[in-house]
Amino acid sequence: MDPRIAIISERLKPIKKIIAVAAGKGGVGKSTVATGLALVLAEMGYRVGLLDLDFYGPSTHVILGLSEGIQPTEERGIVPPTVHGIEFMSIVYYTGKNPAPLRGSDLTNALIELLAITRWGELDFLIVDMPPGLGDTTLDAIRLLKNPSFLVVTTPSRIAYETVSKLIALLSELNIPILGIIENMRRPSDRARSAFDMRLGEELPFDEGLEDALGDPERFLQTEFARRLREVALTIIPRSRS
Amino acid sequence: MHEWALAEAVIATAKRAAHEQNLRRVTEITVKLGELQQIEREIFAFALEHILGQEDPLVRGAKVVFETERAQFRCRVCHFEWAFETENLSSEITEAIHFIPEIAHTYMRCPRCHSPDFEVIAGRGVWLAALKGEE
Ligand SMILES: Nc1ncnc2c1ncn2[C@@H]1O[C@H](COP(=O)(O)OP(=O)(O)O)[C@@H](O)[C@H]1O
Ligand SMILES: [Mg+2]
Ligand SMILES: [Zn+2]
Numbered sequence: 001m002d003p004r005i006a007i008i009s010e011r012l013k014p015i016k017k018i019i020a021v022a023a024g025k026g027g028v029g030k031s032t033v034a035t036g037l038a039l040v041l042a043e044m045g046y047r048v049g050l051l052d053l054d055f056y057g058p059s060t061h062v063i064l065g066l067s068e069g070i071q072p073t074e075e076r077g078i079v080p081p082t083v084h085g086i087e088f089m090s091i092v093y094y095t096g097k098n099p100a101p102l103r104g105s106d107l108t109n110a111l112i113e114l115l116a117i118t119r120w121g122e123l124d125f126l127i128v129d130m131p132p133g134l135g136d137t138t139l140d141a142i143r144l145l146k147n148p149s150f151l152v153v154t155t156p157s158r159i160a161y162e163t164v165s166k167l168i169a170l171l172s173e174l175n176i177p178i179l180g181i182i183e184n185m186r187r188p189s190d191r192a193r194s195a196f197d198m199r200l201g202e203e204l205p206f207d208e209g210l211e212d213a214l215g216d217p218e219r220f221l222q223t224e225f226a227r228r229l230r231e232v233a234l235t236i237i238p239r240s241r242s
Numbered sequence: 243m244h245e246w247a248l249a250e251a252v253i254a255t256a257k258r259a260a261h262e263q264n265l266r267r268v269t270e271i272t273v274k275l276g277e278l279q280q281i282e283r284e285i286f287a288f289a290l291e292h293i294l295g296q297e298d299p300l301v302r303g304a305k306v307v308f309e310t311e312r313a314q315f316r317c318r319v320c321h322f323e324w325a326f327e328t329e330n331l332s333s334e335i336t337e338a339i340h341f342i343p344e345i346a347h348t349y350m351r352c353p354r355c356h357s358p359d360f361e362v363i364a365g366r367g368v369w370l371a372a373l374k375g376e377e
Contacts, residue, residue, distance in 0.1 A: 001370040003273075006258050007251035077247030078341065091345075094338035098348045101358040109366075110344040117247040117341065 004116035008144055011077075011115060015049065015123045017240050018148040019179060020141055024167035026057075026132035028155045029184035032210070034129035035063040036229045037151070039217055042085040044233070046124040049080065052090035053141065054131040055100050055107055061092050065215035077119040084217045089118055104136040111140050125240075134170060142176065149177040149240055156183050156190040179236040202232045244341060245282055248368050249289035253301060255370050260300055265375035268304040272372040276365035277326055278313035278343045280336060304375075313365030317352035324353055326365065343367050 012018070021034035031054065038050040052060045064083050071093055072078040080089040091100060091110065102110065120126065128145065131137050141148060150171055154164040164181075171178055178200060185206040207225035220226055252273055260268050273290075275281050290306050313326035328336050331349065338345045343366050347358050 001255055001259060003248065003252040003255040003368055003370045006254040007247070010250070010254065074243050076250075077244050091342070094342055094345050095348045099358075100345070100348050102344055102347055103359075106344045106347060110342050113342050113344070113367075116251050117244050119247070 002112070004112050005144075008112070008115045009146060011118060011120065012126075012146050014120050015126045015146075017124065018126045018128060018145050019151055019240065020128040020130050020145065020148045021151045021153060022130035022138065022167060023153045023160075023164050024132065024134050024138075025154070025160055025163040028153050028160055028164070029182075029204070030054075030132075030153050031059040031129050032063060032225075033151070033153050033182060033184060033204070033229070034127050035060045036220065036226055037233060038086045038125075038127045039064075039084065039221060040226060040230045040233050041125055041127070043221060044230075047122060048085070049087040049089070049120050049123045049126040051118075051126060051128045052092070053111065053128055053137050055091050055102060055110060055137070056131060058090050058092045058095075060129050061088070061090050063214050063220070064088065064217060066090075066092070072118075075119065077117045079119050087121055087123065089114070107136045108140050111137060112144065115144055134167060138167075142174065149179045151179050151236065152181045153184050154181065155185045156187075177239075179239045180232065182232065202235065204228050204232065243285060245286040246289045248281070249286055249293055252290065252368065252370055253293050253297060256304070256373055257297075257301055259370070259373050260375060263373070263375070264377055265300070265373070266377060267299065268301045268373060268375040270305045270307060270372075270374035271301075271370070272307045272309060272374075274309045274311055274369040274371040276311050276313060276343075276367045276369065278339060278346060278362060278365050279367035280328075280340045281368060283308065309371060311365040314363050315346075315350075315352075315360045316363045317355060317357055318359045318361060319357040320352060320355040322352055322354040323363070 021030050023030050038048045042048045052058045070081050080087040154160045180202045181200045182202045184204045186203050187206045207223050209223050213220040213223050256271050316323045335349045
């Protein structure tokens with residue numbers, strides 16, 4: 001018997017709400033939105049955790065500007081360090097700059113291990129940065145995280161819609177709550193929004209200044225992107241309570 | 243000392259399994275320790291004993307039996323099989339593998355063809371191997 005599964009719900013008990021930021025697709029801004037959301041929620045005074053589940057391409061530590069040498073502490077498990085007010089957990093503590101060439105069953109095993117040994121503090125929100133795809137990690141997150149809600153990210157491109165709509169179909173079929181569908185990187189020239197459930201539609205602008213703010217949360221929080229993200233956060237917080 | 247977290251996991255699972263098997267009292271818990279995870283057996287045994295002592299009567303008196311299993315790998319590319327050696331690995335690397343055994347794929351390679359695409363065929367980590375008790 002795998003001893004780890006039974007303890008995961010115990011480990012997640014101090015967390016009020018888990019929000020998985022997902023798209024099914026890569027490159028649409030999941031990590032940027034997930035990290036930004038964690039930062040603006042922390043700024044609003046919520047207790048926030050951020051869990052990077054993109055084991056092939058972890059990136060939230062880049063946006064947060066995680067300093068080298070910061071490691072979880074061991075205390076009857078591993079305690080995520082607090083980075084810019086956020087309890088932060090990522091495989092990067094263990095892989096550093098090296099690749100993690102993992103098969104699907106290894107991804108599952110690594111995720112179960114991480115969830116079984118990580119000791120989160122009392123959190124209002126745990127934001128989960130999801131990898132692209134609808135495979136192992138997405139299915140495991142749905143299976144193992146207690147009632148996660150999803151925040152779906154797309155870009156204003158039909159190519160993005162094509163894949164993102166598949167994630168939305170899957171979540172809808174499984175009755176998993178969708179807190180919002182964010183159209184990220186919108187430019188004024190983009191055509192009117194289409195396709196998705198307009199009740200859940202949110203927009204985030206393409207922000208030229210974002211690249212220079214990566215790794216510097218103070219500066220990140222002053223971008224137009226962050227200003228709009230605060231508004232998005234305020235609309236989705238009430239949805240996360242229902 | 244993340245052995246404590248795994249010890250809690252073992253006890254929680256033993257209790258769940260005891261309920262499923264309609265056991266009134268668990269007398270023996272057999273835990274398999276896979277070598278790759280490099281569990282500190284003394285700490286782990288101490289943690290298990292300590293947690294059991296504070297548990298309800300269902301598991302409180304249970305004896306813990308350990309089995310160890312050598313870690314064994316098989317390359318998916320050239321099918322070579324080999325055993326776990328820590329000699330050529332730094333302490334940071336063995337510690338990373340201790341927390342998440344899959345990290346082996348980041349730092350270890352097939353000794354014959356250097357592929358990272360290998361399978362851990364035995365001895366990955368902690369496993370609840372058997373449960374004895376009274377109905
Ligand atoms: N609204 C935005 N404006 C400008 N650049 C953005 C915006 N959102 C994301 N980016 C950039 O796009 C790239 C991909 O974003 P990322 O968050 O890594 O996507 P994903 O996690 O979905 O793969 C990054 O370089 C990021 O800085
Ligand atoms: Mg990403
Ligand atoms: Zn080989």
